Amino acid sequence: MIKIKSIYEVESRFQFKDEEEIFVKLPFVKNSLKTDLKWESIHYGPRLFKEDIVLRMSTVDYANSKMQSISYKEADLGEKINVRREYSEIINEELLQSKIINILGGNRAVNSWSGITEELLELGHKNFMSFRGQSRVGHYGPLNLDIKIMYCSALRYPLLLELEKAASDIEDAKVKSRELWELIEEYELKDKMIIKEPPTLLYETIY
Numbered sequence: 001m002i003k004i005k006s007i008y009e010v011e012s013r014f015q016f017k018d019e020e021e022i023f024v025k026l027p028f029v030k031n032s033l034k035t036d037l038k039w040e041s042i043h044y045g046p047r048l049f050k051e052d053i054v055l056r057m058s059t060v061d062y063a064n065s066k067m068q069s070i071s072y073k074e075a076d077l078g079e080k081i082n083v084r085r086e087y088s089e090i091i092n093e094e095l096l097q098s099k100i101i102n103i104l105g106g107n108r109a110v111n112s113w114s115g116i117t118e119e120l121l122e123l124g125h126k127n128f129m130s131f132r133g134q135s136r137v138g139h140y141g142p143l144n145l146d147i148k149i150m151y152c153s154a155l156r157y158p159l160l161l162e163l164e165k166a167a168s169d170i171e172d173a174k175v176k177s178r179e180l181w182e183l184i185e186e187y188e189l190k191d192k193m194i195i196k197e198p199p200t201l202l203y204e205t206i207y
Helices: 019-025 026-030 044-050 099-103 113-122 170-187 198-207
Strands: 007-015 035-044 054-062 063-072 081-089 125-139 146-152 159-166
Touching: 019 026, 026 125, 026 146, 035 198, 044 054, 044 063, 044 113, 054 113, 063 099, 081 099, 099 113, 099 125, 125 198
Parallel strands: none
Antiparallel strands: 007 081, 007 159, 035 054, 035 125, 054 063, 063 081, 125 146, 146 159
16 A cells, blocks of 8 residues: 655635735734745546545646646545645656555556546546636744735635644644634634635535
8 A cells, every 4th residue: 555645734714805904914924925826726526526525736836937736635624724634746757656646546657747637537537627816825933824815816705815734643733723723813813714615615606
């Protein structure tokens, strides 16, 4: 059995009318944002999606560079805070065999975008929705917090602030969830919270 490294993604998101409103509410965000990027995500496997599993391929453009990746996220384990075990692989010549493809039941060595998409189709996981947008991202060290301001006109909320912590296992994820909830309470963000994740918001818009 192939072992694959994963992390637990612990996150929440909030709707704002513009960046200035964010900076007033959370002053530390402005100086934490370091990178501007453009992205596109293509989702595969509608059957998996209905089981609350996310399977997507993404392209991110930043600093005159392009990165392609495949991600697999298990069902949300959180309540007030989204908690998902996530597997992610960068698609390049060093990816001799996708372990995510192996999880899905495939065993063909693939290390290219076209090879992986062909294998996903062979495994019965078709492309069923996609979206693109722009983001500003960064990290706030004192709270060990990853920050993203996401712009996407396809969603009900075209500007979202995402706050995220990474956890090594489920017990650590519980700790990080409590930390994130304490931050939400401290900065009085509960009335801004959007529990539904962007793929769910997109699905509701399309279907």
